[in-house]
Amino acid sequence: MRKSKALRAAAWAIVAAGVAAPVIRRRARLPKPAVLAVSAAAPVALCVAVPRSRTRDVAACALQMWAYLAAYEMPHDDPEALQRRVHIDYPVRIDTVIGLGTPPTLRLQRLLSAPGSIRRGEKVLVWCHWVWFAVPHVAAAYVLIRRRERFGRAAATTYAVFDLGALVYHLLPTAPPWYAASRGRLEDHDETRVRRMMIEYGEQFWKHRWGPLYSLLGGNPLAAMPSLHFATSVNAAHLLGEVGVVEGAIGWTYALTLGLALVYLGEHYVVDLLAGLALTEGVRAAAPKLTPLALRAGRVVSALEARARA
Template sequence: MGARGDWQRGRPRARRAARQRERLPSEPTARRCRRATLPHALRGRDWLRAAGCAALAVGVIAPAARKRLRLPPLATSLLAWQLPLTTARLLPPGRLRAAATYAAQMWAYYVHYDMPDDRPGALERRVRVDYPIAIDRLFGAGEVPTVRLQRALARGERLRAHDYLLTFAHWAWFVVPHGTVAYTLWRHPERFRRTAVGVAACFDLGLVGYWALPTAPPWWASRIGKLPPVRRTMAAVGERLWGRLWQPLYHSVEGNPYAAMPSLHFGTSVVAARALAEIGPGHGAIGWGYAGVLGFALVYLGEHYVVDLVAGALCAEVAWRLARKVVPDEDRSVSGDLRSNGRVPATAVGKLISSSPPASAAR
């Protein structure tokens, strides 16, 4: 009877405790209530996200308007290089963040590729013309290979079929390195990071040569009388195909005209070939085949010396070794996030389900 009485006396107490728990807000509700009482600037990470979005906008707009804003080079560099870092921190894991971070890195590269031409007069006073001619004459047994090739294959001002084909190979370069990065992101995400790091590192290494040793291409050296006549075949083909639109199109992407050493056309194509060769022999054959055709085209068209290609290949080798060190063979951690675009991968869900105890065991 005493035990029964104690139990009965405890029931009102338990009921009061239950009613009190019902009146208390749940944890998410309490968190929302606390959030509602805070000033907007202090709510969670909203102010960090707003600052990140502002940094993204400044990183795009300010370098593009650096001449009008009279930004010094150091300030332009800081604003441009923070862009990929901010992008990687601001966006959630997935394909969108991967693509956006790579695009931000390439924007920072282009800003620095174009910056030396902000003061054309000062740049022209620093341009080197003679040293690549001297080195290429060693490669060409006393004659610059560009001059030798155009003498053998060109026919004056008349354009032939191979002039068009080699020009198209040159123009295709604007797609090949970045297309390779996009292809790995789409079809082989486990290889994306290494490919993106290799291509981006090759571009950035080339900036060292562009800033430290501005070098004129063969067609420019021919214009000032340092070489025998060299036809700039790409320009002739562009004018034939595009007419009056050619000059606006060309100047919209021209950038620094004295960025010949090293040849990043060739270097980044070699990195793309290395990345494709890791996927399979067929992919590698396409990548190396294009790199070989492009190398020949760059010399024949008068866009680069052979020594520029050698320097570009060295940049590619250093960049690829760096990419292999940063992203080793066994590193496949990024593939799940990229395949699922930041959502929980189906394989992870399957593992979670298979590792859960059966209902009978839970009971």
């Protein structure tokens, strides 16, 4: 009994530390590896401390995303250092080839947008971008409700895509089209410049609330490669398609619309989307091979959970 209480107490301590560390890390000057380690351990510790339930599954996913957000924001702790490291030109060159001489973002905006105004269709694309923050998690939750036996794999693929993308953001920080345009690196002969319509419409729609809202959600503006917006939406479409045909059609319609929005609005290059697609398909292809390892790890966690309740 005493050992089980100690084990539960230790597990809850790790959960608490995993929640607190990303919040206080700058003020307390915590080492980044330590913050990432304790944040990543928090979902596992929760599974030791609490018996399996849907509520625990959701809470573990929330802790996982909390750790991801810390990892996502860390490269931007020192904006000037990140700007010195960021890659700007290689995606411009690749997208110029893809666009047959003109990057698709520039070509689409020149063809369809009207400077100084945001059209109705562009507002729809902006909202498609904004609702993404919920889409991967809603898809995973839908699998939990409708096909609980598939939830473990659904959650694993979803959050593996997030985590691997965050790793690339640390190793290869890459600027989006709007940033390249602001540095004069994405112009053509007629001096058409990429607009960032999300900002333009956000200021119109949210008014004085836009500044705080953007600062909350835009923790690292120089994290474009790969596009996790597109990668996680493609994975969500796969997951929904495994539940039902109608759900899959909705998922793929959203993913493809979001892909268009990301390029047209100046948030991502086509090559970012292709890299995101490759990331998702790679994770899904590797999942069956890694399943035995995941099952062994799950048995270890289950054994610790049993000891904590003994």
